[in-house]
Amino acid sequence: MSIASAPIRGLQEVARDPRSWWRRSKGSVELWANLIVLGWALVFMLWRGGGFAVTVGSVFAIWAVLAVSLNLVVGYTGLLSVGHIGFFGIGAYAMAVLTSSASYEQLRTEAIPTFGWPFFAALPISVVLAGLVALVVGIAFNRFRDDIYVLVSFGFAVIAFTTFLSWRSLTRGAFGIHQVARPAIGPLVFDGELEFLALLLVFLGLAVLISWLIVTSSFGRVLTAIREDEEAIEVFGYRTTHYKLAIWVISAMMAGLAGALLASWSTFIDPNSFVLLESVLLVSIVILGGLASIWGSLLGALAFVMLEEGMRFVPFLPSEFIGQIRQVILGILLVLLMLFRPQGLVGRFKL
Amino acid sequence: MMGISFIKRLVAITLLAVLVMVAAGCGEEEKGPFRIGVMESVTGAGETYGTVAVQAKQLAVDEINEAGGINGRLLELVVEDSKCNAQDAITAYNKLTDVDEVKIILGTSCSGAMLGAAPLAEREGVVMFSGLATNPDIAEAGDYIFRTSLSDATVGVDTGNVLWADGIRNLATINESTDYAEGVRRTTTAQFEKLGGQIVAAESYPTDTTDFRTQLSKLLNANPDAVHVASQAEASGGTILKQLRELGYDGPIYADVVPIGTTALEIAGEAATGVKAITPDLDPANAKAQEVLAAFKEKYDYVTLPWFLGSAYDNIYITAECLKKTGDDQNADGFRDCLYDITWSGTIGDNYSFDEKGEVVGLANAVLEVLPVAERTEENGGYRVLGAAPSN
Known part of the structure; x- marks a missing residue:
């Protein structure tokens, strides 16, 4: 299934015969999911105005790059990994360490090296580093399948977090790294939130394009075959381990890219952003949107961010419990969605 | 034809009425409540601290409002959750400043969250004032960043x-x-x-x-x-x-x-x-501190982290004092200058003030x-x- 083909086909048909719209749409959860999420996003933007919408848009773009990258592994290849947050963190820390130019009072923390590189020099390093780590980890992971795969990827997420926390001479541990550089092309510095959002969307477009090229190629079809029946495709002479390793590394590099963007966007990172819970959240976004659907990942990320940020405006909550209640409602909504729509908003394939 | 001109007249009258109401509304807005942002980590790793901070602040606000507010205007808190990490603090910060248009934000309880939002606050000239964050890096975070908590x-x-x-x-x-x-x-x-x-x-x-x-x-x-x-x-x-x-x-x-x-x-x-x-601890001889603890116990039926509780409580009274002086919750610069000048005696100690880094001085462990x-x-x-x- 190619990106967004279903909505486009639907639109073409509606354009030919406008009256068919209601007939078609009445029973289509997929169409309604699209309409509701996109409509809500639009209403939210108009209602809450530019500034905050830009922030929410940036958060969405980062989650969307992550979700699209994870969908390649989980949705298309059928390897359920909860370790993706590790690569996200590696990308973020590579960007932070290489570009930060902060000086710290040395009484309190170990001296960490500062390089002060520009953003665009550090970006490829972040991506490649995430890829290299994925290559090493992936060779080991290829020995595992199914449930065990979940467990080892879980282990990886924990190891990554502990490394960020404990490698103090490089990451400054729990203190975090300040003053991560914002991107600059010559005199043009992406300092404002709007410019940065534009840059994020360019990278999101790039990630979507790469994913689309992969899943529509013969390489992508082998991946889908691995998901459906790994033994069968091996019988046809495909070295499935090579394919799995390749998509794992590509996906990790995209996650590293998302991490690098996050570090630059927030200009301060500490290990709290790379805890296992975020990884589980990410897997839920991918499943929520729909496995093996790029559009699903985008929609899932948008739905998640819109749910989370939209909840800020639920009225009549006592101020002391606002945060807790938001999380409870979010949890209930996710459970309900999974209960009634296990294939996700626009997905075709159940885990 | 009669009908149309009648409708026209009706529309004109309605428009006029709306205009008058809007104008009246604008006039009234001057006397609306002071709106202050509160950003605490009420979920995530620091939830005990965040919750106590929000509750102590709400207690102080209720007291102030019951006593007639500040110069006759009520004080209103807009509470957001920063979840104890930098990224969520940034979204919470942007929500408070863009949507609620507050210029003064109290919080946060988690240092990581504070350090995430502080560069934005510093750039946009928004005051961040915390009662609980203790990370030493916050001292260097900028001109608009203050705290009553003692650095680690x-x-x-x-x-x-x-x-x-x-x-x-x-x-x-x-x-x-x-x-x-x-x-x-x-x-x-x-x-x-x-x-x-x-x-x-x-x-x-x-x-x-x-x-x-x-x-x-x-x-x-x-x-x-x-x-x-x-x-x-x-x-x-x-x-x-x-x-x-x-x-x-x-x-x-x-x-x-x-x-x-x-x-x-x-x-x-x-x-x-x-x-x-x-x-840092509350002085048992400080009558004000005991009073605050008793009031907190009465309202929420528990007491924990008394010093942090008192610190968050004091933040509101200091804020109220500075709002009384500036008379405008949109005037962040005036508020900042007021904090630099203020000497305060409250729950957590007597005669404490802020140094040029926005760090509290005059309190002891x-x-x-x-x-x-x-x-x-x-x-x-x-x-x-x-x-x-x-x-x-």
Whole structure:
């Protein structure tokens, strides 16, 4: 299934015969999911105005790059990994360490090296580093399948977090790294939130394009075959381990890219952003949107961010419990969605 | 034709009425409430602190509003959750400044969250004023960033002094790997070594560890004169005290504030008796502080982290005082200047003020000692105050 083909086909048909719209749409959860999420996003933007919408848009773009990258592994290849947050963190820390130019009072923390590189020099390093780590980890992971795969990827997420926390001479541990550089092309510095959002969307477009090229190629079809029946495709002479390793590394590099963007966007990172819970959240976004659907990942990320940020405006909550209640409602909504729509908003394939 | 002109007239009258109402509304807006943002980490790792902070602030706001507000205008809090991490703090910050258009934000309780939002606040000229964040880096965060909480650096320096004054020469340390606990450990160690002491063993553990026996045995094998415990979660702090005694260690134990919190003392039981903690604490002789604790207990039916509670409570009264002076909740620069000038006497101490970095001066850490189980009551929190920490 190619990106967004279903909505486009639907639109073409509606354009030919406008009256068919209601007939078609009445029973289509997929169409309604699209309409509701996109409509809500639009209403939210108009209602809450530019500034905050830009922030929410940036958060969405980062989650969307992550979700699209994870969908390649989980949705298309059928390897359920909860370790993706590790690569996200590696990308973020590579960007932070290489570009930060902060000086710290040395009484309190170990001296960490500062390089002060520009953003665009550090970006490829972040991506490649995430890829290299994925290559090493992936060779080991290829020995595992199914449930065990979940467990080892879980282990990886924990190891990554502990490394960020404990490698103090490089990451400054729990203190975090300040003053991560914002991107600059010559005199043009992406300092404002709007410019940065534009840059994020360019990278999101790039990630979507790469994913689309992969899943529509013969390489992508082998991946889908691995998901459906790994033994069968091996019988046809495909070295499935090579394919799995390749998509794992590509996906990790995209996650590293998302991490690098996050570090630059927030200009301060500490290990709290790379805890296992975020990884589980990410897997839920991918499943929520729909496995093996790029559009699903985008929609899932948008739905998640819109749910989370939209909840800020639920009225009549006592101020002391606002945060807790938001999380409870979010949890209930996710459970309900999974209960009634296990294939996700626009997905075709159940885990 | 008649109908149309009638409708036209009706429309015109309606429009006029709306205009008048809008104009009246604008006039009234001047007398609307002062709106202040509050950003605390009410979920995530720091939820105990965040919740106490929000509740203490709400208590103070209710008191002010019941007494007639500030110059006749009410005070209104817009609360957001920063979840104890930098990214969520940034979204919460943007929501408060873009949507609610506040210029003064109180919080946050988590240093990581504060450091995430502080560069934005500094760039956009929004005041951030925290009662709980203790990371030393916040001192350098900027001109608009203030706090009444004492930096971990001061806690560490005072702890080092107390250790030395008590005749400790060989110290073993164990700390949780968080910015707060790690900060306390490092500054303690630095001050202690500066005075001539020696660290004979040091261990650290990740959040949510439950068994410390291996690490504690390693510490005790080094034969220290005393063990210093710095934790961020009360559960781990209490468990460490308990397991230290179970391993047969009977020497002195020093700690930061967390291992002597209510939950920690419940876990540790008799094992905590005699543990000394160096931390800011409410002065038992301060009548105002006792009053605030009683009011908090009355409203929420529990009391925890009394000093942080008092600090958050004071933040509101300081804010109210400065709003009285500037008369405008959109005037962040005036508010900032007011904070630089103010000298305040409240729950957490008398005559404290802010230095040029926005750090509080005039408050001191106290040395506390945990009482035996039989003598612990809800009122004394399970410890007694030995006095102010010696200053070098």
